[in-house]
Amino acid sequence: MTPFPEFEVVPAVDVQDGEVVQLVQGERGTEKRYGDPVESAERWVDDGAATLHLVDLDGAFEGERANADAIGRVIDAVDVDVQLGGGIRTADDARALLDRGVDRVILGTAAVENPDIVGEISDTHPGSVMVSLDAKEGEVVVSGWTEGTGLDPAAAAERYEELGAGAILFTDVDVEGQLDGVNTDPVERIAEAVEIPVVASGGVATLSDVRALRDAGAAAVVVGSALYEGRFSLREAARAVE
Known part of the structure; x- marks a missing residue:
């Protein structure tokens, strides 16, 4: 099933040392x-989330999954779609x-280092791979955003769509985590380059930011700090894009 048949606001549950x-x-x-990842996850589901964005931050930095217990508790606790990234480096891990x-x-570094992994996973689990393209100054970066790749995000997105x-x-x-607003241009470029859903993340501070990313062509937007800091509620965000 194609994810995000309608535009969604997706709460982020980023886990480090077992905590959000x-x-x-x-x-x-x-x-x-x-605090506790399960409490956060259940709160967002109660507020109407249809999807949760889970990230093992220690896994993203260390290259191997480090918060499997906390993540597993979240998966068991909720009955909504879950997308998970951070430290997933092999097709076997993903499956x-x-x-x-x-x-x-969600594959970032693994997909950049070994693009064929996307097809390997898609062969047995079609449509299940979300490739994470994180960009700094217009260039895709990997390894916890510490290493440049020279890749253009829109061109990379096209390539990964072809790979499955x-x-x-x-x-x-x-703009990530700064609560200072979004850049819509790169989202628009990527959305125009591919047919598959593009999920935007980074910088959302206001309901206007959510609407701007939707209007730029995003199929969904991941929101973290703005929700946790109470800039707006998930219900308000859902109403803002109805």
Whole structure:
């Protein structure tokens, strides 16, 4: 089934050391902590979330999954779509998670280093791979946003669609976690380049930002800090894009 048949606002549940955190521009040491992942997940589902965006931040930085217990508790606790990223480096890892109940696996570094992994997973679990393209100053970056790749996000998105990706997650690192507004241009470019859903992430601070990303062609938007800091509620966001 194609994800996001209608535009969605997707709450982020980013897990570090077993707790929900939000980082500024992905920098370790900038985190604000928001408690138990299951409590956060259940809160967002109660508020109407149809999808949750789960990230194992330690996994993203270390290259291997580090919060499997906390993530597993979330998967068991909720009955909505779950997309999971962070430290998923092999097709076997991805398949195990999909068989465990994850709806979509998010691949960033693994997909850049080994593009064929997208097809390997899609062969057995069609449409289940969301390729994460994180961009700094217009260039795709990997390894916890620490290494440049020279790749253009829109060109990369086209390539991964051809390889079998079911969706693209685009994170604008330049504005991520700063609650300072969004850049719509790169989202528009990527959405025009591919037929699969493009999910936008990074910088959302207001309901106007949510609407702007929808109007730029995003199929969904991931929101973290703005929700945790009470800038607006999930219900308000849903109403704003009805």
